[in-house]
Amino acid sequence: MPMSGKRAITLDAMNLTSFVDPLPLPILQKIQGRRSSSIHGAVDVPYYAVHIREVECRFHRDLPTSRLWGYGSTSAPILFEVQSGEGVLVDWINDLPPRHFLPLDPPMPGMTSDPPTRVVTHLHGARVPSVSDGYPEDWFSPGKNKLCYYPNHQDATALWMHDHAMGVSRFNVFAGLMGWYLIRDEVERSLNLPSGKYELPLMIYDRSFDQQGQLYYPNPPDEGAWSQEFLGDAMVVNGKVRPYQNVEPRRYRLRIVNTANSRFFSLSLSTGQSFHVIGSDQGLLAAPVEMARIVLAPAERTDLIVDFSGLRGQNVVLKSDDLELMQFRVGKAPTDDTSQLPKSLRTIERLTDQQAERTRMMTLNEFDDDSGMAMTMLLNRKHWADPVTEQVKLNSIEIWSLANLTQDTHPIHLHMVRFQVLDRRTFSVDDYLASNTLPLDYTDAARQPGAHEMGWKDVVQCPPESVTRIIIPFQGYAGRYLWHCHLLEHEANDMMRPYEVIV
Ligand SMILES: [Cu+2]
Structure with a gap:
C-alpha cells in the first residue's frame, strides 16, 4: 500500500458502497459569443470563458462534500465539442484563492514556490501555436487570465485539457483541473457510430480521501522529498466513486481517458465479453480491433464500441484487474439500434x-x-x-x-x-x-x-x-x-x- 504509515489518516475507500451514484455526464460548454484576437490571428471565432475555481462537491453518496478545483462548478468534467478546422478562443481565468488546499512540497532548485495557486491549461493532443500550448512556465496567478487559440486543424478525436503549471501540475490535476475536448469531422460523421446519449465520455482516475472525506495527497511522503507515484484506493469516473449508468441493450460508444496521476488501468468487462477498439489518442483507427482487455497509461485515450444487446437485464462492471470502476445496468426493453460498427474507419498511412x-x-x-x-x-x-x-x-x-x-x-x-x-x-x-x-x-x-x-x-x-x-x-x-x-x-x-x- 502506498499509504503505509498514513493509513490512519486516510479513509478506506474500498468500504464505500459501490454503484450508488449515477454516472455524472460531462458539462457541455456553451459558446459565449464570437471574438477576434490579433495576437492569435483569430477572426470572429467562437469564444468561451472558463473560470478556474475552488468548489465543493460530493464524490460519493456516503462522503461529505469535498473541496476541489474545477474548470466547472462540480466534479463532473467540462466538455468542449468543436469541429475540425474551425478554431475557437478560450479564456482561462484564474479565480482560485491564494492558498493551495493540498500540501505542496519545497520547490526544486532554481524554482520559486510562489504563487502557490498558479495555473496554466494545456490542451493535451492539440496542434496549437506555442503561445496557446500551456507551456509550464506560462503560468498565471489568481486574478489573471490567459486567452488561448485552438485552431482545431486536426482529425476528429478526444483531447483533454489539464493543468501544466511548473512544479505544481500534479497537485493541480489531483485537485481536479481536467476536462474533455472532442473534435468532430466529416469522416467520423459518415460512419454512423453510436452518438448522442449512446456516446459516453468516461474520465477515469484514482484518489484518496482523508477521514473527513477531503482529497488526500500524501506529501511530504515518508520515503523522501517527493512521491514517486500516487496510487489511491478510490476509483473515480466523471467525478463519482464507482458510479452506475443505465444503458439500453444496444451498442454504445465509450470514450475513455485515463487522467490518473500515475495509475495504469487494465480495462475489461466483468462478463468477459470483448469490445471493439475504434480509436486511440489522435483519432480513429483504420479498422476496429476486437479486444477483451486494454491497458491505458495516464493521458492515453481509447474509443470503444461495447455491445450490450446480448446482456438484457444484466449488470456489467467495467473493471481494472480486480478493481471496480463503474457498473452498467442493461435494461430489459428491446431497442432499435440503427448505429453501425463499420469494417473500415479511416485511412491511416503508416510511416516507414x-x-x-x-x-x-x-x-x-x-x-x-x-x-x-x-x-x-x-x-x-x-x-x-x-x-x-x-x-x-x-x-x-x-x-x-x-x-x-x-x-x-x-x-x-x-x-x-x-x-x-x-x-x-x-x-x-x-x-x-x-x-x-x-x-x-x-x-x-x-x-x-x-x-x-x-x-x-x-x-x-x-x-x-x-x-x-x-x-x-x-x-x-x-x-x-x-x-x-x-x-x-x-x-x-x-x-x-x-x-x-x-x-
Ligand atoms: Cu515516468
Whole structure:
C-alpha cells in the first residue's frame, strides 16, 4: 500500500458502497459569443470563458462534500465539442484563492514556490501555436487570465485539457483541473457510430480521501522529498466513486481517458465479453480491433464500441484487474439500434523508417542518490532547466528511439505533434550503462505495436529495458514545446524537457 504509515489518516475507500451514484455526464460548454484576437490571428471565432475555481462537491453518496478545483462548478468534467478546422478562443481565468488546499512540497532548485495557486491549461493532443500550448512556465496567478487559440486543424478525436503549471501540475490535476475536448469531422460523421446519449465520455482516475472525506495527497511522503507515484484506493469516473449508468441493450460508444496521476488501468468487462477498439489518442483507427482487455497509461485515450444487446437485464462492471470502476445496468426493453460498427474507419498511412530525415536516441533515466532521499528521473540525463538540445525542423519527419534504462513503464508524451509507434525491442541495460556507447546490445527481435496502437498517437508506453521507436512528422507550428513522462510525479521531478520546432 502506498499509504503505509498514513493509513490512519486516510479513509478506506474500498468500504464505500459501490454503484450508488449515477454516472455524472460531462458539462457541455456553451459558446459565449464570437471574438477576434490579433495576437492569435483569430477572426470572429467562437469564444468561451472558463473560470478556474475552488468548489465543493460530493464524490460519493456516503462522503461529505469535498473541496476541489474545477474548470466547472462540480466534479463532473467540462466538455468542449468543436469541429475540425474551425478554431475557437478560450479564456482561462484564474479565480482560485491564494492558498493551495493540498500540501505542496519545497520547490526544486532554481524554482520559486510562489504563487502557490498558479495555473496554466494545456490542451493535451492539440496542434496549437506555442503561445496557446500551456507551456509550464506560462503560468498565471489568481486574478489573471490567459486567452488561448485552438485552431482545431486536426482529425476528429478526444483531447483533454489539464493543468501544466511548473512544479505544481500534479497537485493541480489531483485537485481536479481536467476536462474533455472532442473534435468532430466529416469522416467520423459518415460512419454512423453510436452518438448522442449512446456516446459516453468516461474520465477515469484514482484518489484518496482523508477521514473527513477531503482529497488526500500524501506529501511530504515518508520515503523522501517527493512521491514517486500516487496510487489511491478510490476509483473515480466523471467525478463519482464507482458510479452506475443505465444503458439500453444496444451498442454504445465509450470514450475513455485515463487522467490518473500515475495509475495504469487494465480495462475489461466483468462478463468477459470483448469490445471493439475504434480509436486511440489522435483519432480513429483504420479498422476496429476486437479486444477483451486494454491497458491505458495516464493521458492515453481509447474509443470503444461495447455491445450490450446480448446482456438484457444484466449488470456489467467495467473493471481494472480486480478493481471496480463503474457498473452498467442493461435494461430489459428491446431497442432499435440503427448505429453501425463499420469494417473500415479511416485511412491511416503508416510511416516507414525510410521517410525519416533523422533518428535521435533518447534515454529515460533514473538516479538513486543512496541518501534514502528521492530518486531523480531524467530524459537524456538532462534537467528541465538545461538548454534546449532537441531542435527539429518544421515539417520534417524524425524517429525518436526512447531507450528506457529504468524498471518502470513510462508513458511519454510530445506536445503539438501526433506520431506512430514503429516497434519495441529489449536491450541489455547493464551493457549500455557499463560502456555508455552505441549501438545497443539488443536481446530480442523488434516487436510490432499492438493493432490498437497502429493509429495516430500522442502518448506511448515505453516498457522497461526496451527501446520504443516512434516516428513523428513535426507538422504544425514553429516554437518552443515540450516532451515528458505523463506520470505526473515523474514529470515534476524532472522527467520533462523542452524541444524546439524551427523553420
Ligand atoms: Cu515516468
